[in-house]
Amino acid sequence: MKYLDEYRDEKIARQIVAELARRATRPWVLMEICGGQTHTLVRYGIDEMLPAGIEMIHGPGCPVCVTSLETIDKAIEIASRPGVTLISYGDMLRVPGSHTDLFHVKANGGDVRIVYSPSEALKFARANHSRQVVFFAVGFETTAPANAMAVWQACREGLTNFSMLASHVLVPPAIRALLSSPRNRVQGFVGPGHVCTVMGYREYEELIRDFHIPIVVGGFEPLDLLEAILMLVVQLEEGRAEVENQYVRSVTCEGNLLAQRVLAEVFEVCDRKWRGIGGIPESGLRLREGYADFDADRIFGTEGVTAEEPAECISAEVLQGLKKPTDCSAFGTRCTPENPLGAPMVSSEGACAAYYRYRRHDVALTQIR
Amino acid sequence: MCLAIPGKVLTSEVHNGIRIGRVQFGGITRETCLDFVPEAAVGDYVIVHVGFAISRVDREEAERSYRVLESMGLLQGELESELESSPPER
Numbered sequence: 001m002k003y004l005d006e007y008r009d010e011k012i013a014r015q016i017v018a019e020l021a022r023r024a025t026r027p028w029v030l031m032e033i034c035g036g037q038t039h040t041l042v043r044y045g046i047d048e049m050l051p052a053g054i055e056m057i058h059g060p061g062c063p064v065c066v067t068s069l070e071t072i073d074k075a076i077e078i079a080s081r082p083g084v085t086l087i088s089y090g091d092m093l094r095v096p097g098s099h100t101d102l103f104h105v106k107a108n109g110g111d112v113r114i115v116y117s118p119s120e121a122l123k124f125a126r127a128n129h130s131r132q133v134v135f136f137a138v139g140f141e142t143t144a145p146a147n148a149m150a151v152w153q154a155c156r157e158g159l160t161n162f163s164m165l166a167s168h169v170l171v172p173p174a175i176r177a178l179l180s181s182p183r184n185r186v187q188g189f190v191g192p193g194h195v196c197t198v199m200g201y202r203e204y205e206e207l208i209r210d211f212h213i214p215i216v217v218g219g220f221e222p223l224d225l226l227e228a229i230l231m232l233v234v235q236l237e238e239g240r241a242e243v244e245n246q247y248v249r250s251v252t253c254e255g256n257l258l259a260q261r262v263l264a265e266v267f268e269v270c271d272r273k274w275r276g277i278g279g280i281p282e283s284g285l286r287l288r289e290g291y292a293d294f295d296a297d298r299i300f301g302t303e304g305v306t307a308e309e310p311a312e313c314i315s316a317e318v319l320q321g322l323k324k325p326t327d328c329s330a331f332g333t334r335c336t337p338e339n340p341l342g343a344p345m346v347s348s349e350g351a352c353a354a355y356y357r358y359r360r361h362d363v364a365l366t367q368i369r
Numbered sequence: 370m371c372l373a374i375p376g377k378v379l380t381s382e383v384h385n386g387i388r389i390g391r392v393q394f395g396g397i398t399r400e401t402c403l404d405f406v407p408e409a410a411v412g413d414y415v416i417v418h419v420g421f422a423i424s425r426v427d428r429e430e431a432e433r434s435y436r437v438l439e440s441m442g443l444l445q446g447e448l449e450s451e452l453e454s455s456p457p458e459r
Contacts, residue, residue, distance in 0.1 A: 258406075
């Protein structure tokens with residue numbers, strides 16, 4: 001496929017790695033923020049191709065993984081009510097809540113459906129007036145405009161049976177939280193290419209001023225990531241800290257202004273709790289007061305639901321890049337994608353699930369030896 | 370979740386005030402909202418996420434940046450053939 005296959009050329013990849021080896025004079029610790037980038041790194045073994053000393057740690061950019069336990073519990077409670085159809089992106093169904101998951105709600109007769117696009121949820125609401133249709137809206141800035149558009153359309157059409165359980169998260173406040181931690185090891189970030197396609201990269205300049213750390217907005221194919229890593233290492237070796245854009249075929253400095261406008265019309269910034277990380281100020285999006293009639297949290301009275309996260313898995317450390325999935329004693333045994341203990345084992349973009357899919361045999365071999 | 374892939378715009382029509390197109394990804398086509406990319410025309414490539422195009426692929430930028438990558442690969446190829454044709458140093 002055009003704009004995909006040519007970015008997987010092995011010969012060019014090896015040349016970039018050779019250039020990295022020439023440029024790097026000391027070890028560097030880098031983080032890719034986005035779970036899609038983690039998936040590519042692990043799938044193609046890019047992190048293992050890198051010259052010794054260049055370490056990639058995996059960031060918290062998997063919305064399925066960071067959606068708070070109480071939000072999952074809210075979705076489960078709403079989905080369990082009669083007359084409700086809860087519609088979600090597929091991965092959310094297997095995320096463990098405090099006592100059960102959405103998949104079990106569905107198995108027990110709840111009407112839980114999976115869609116590829118929020119437009120499909122809207123279509124279902126239009127065609128089924130007797131059902132209260134709730135769209136479970138998670139995601140980063142990439143997904144927020146699409147979800148905002150669904151609410152905006154529902155409002156315009158005067159739909160009274162469509163609402164949204166909105167739990168959006170934002171990337172820059174998460175980077176700020178990671179860099180502010182005394183345990184931070186990250187010296188440079190591969191920025192999230194699709195988040196920046198929507199938002200542009202002006203807001204990352206503030207992070208650079210405050211923390212003097214390079215950020216290179218990167219794409220999602222192997223050559224994109226290798227080039228972004230090379231650009232980061234060159235900056236670090238030269239003592240520079242700037243925002244650079246590797247993913248020029250999709251990202252501009254200003255981003256997509258129309259998508260930003262719809263997002264700002266429907267959502268406003270709020271404090272948000274991240275699973276495994278805790279509360280981060282101004283790191284989420286919620287529906288604006290003007291769209292309160294579409295806020296499932298208010299309609300179903302679930303605003304007071306709270307939950308304590310269990311301590312059985314190390315996902316908190318994995319999401320902050322402090323530990324690798326394979327450092328967990330439950331990895332691949334008591335915790336698998338079929339029976340996940342923590343959210344990073346659920347989504348294909350979760351670091352644990354990516355390691356399970358592409359690395360578990362390596363782990364098994366090490367254990368046998 | 371932030372997975373978004375490039376596809377080719379095959380059609381473009383307005384339904385209920387929303388611009389919808391059929392976009393082709395390899396062998397499959399999907400209905401896609403084109404409202405965020407008014408600059409994208411039939412024949413253009415767009416990056417699509419959850420049924421919404423979020424950017425038009427900038428063909429010139431893509432070609433320019435790919436040439437940089439490609440030149441690295443070519444360099445490697447030349448280096449290898451040079452090494453193969455010259456006798457090893459002792």
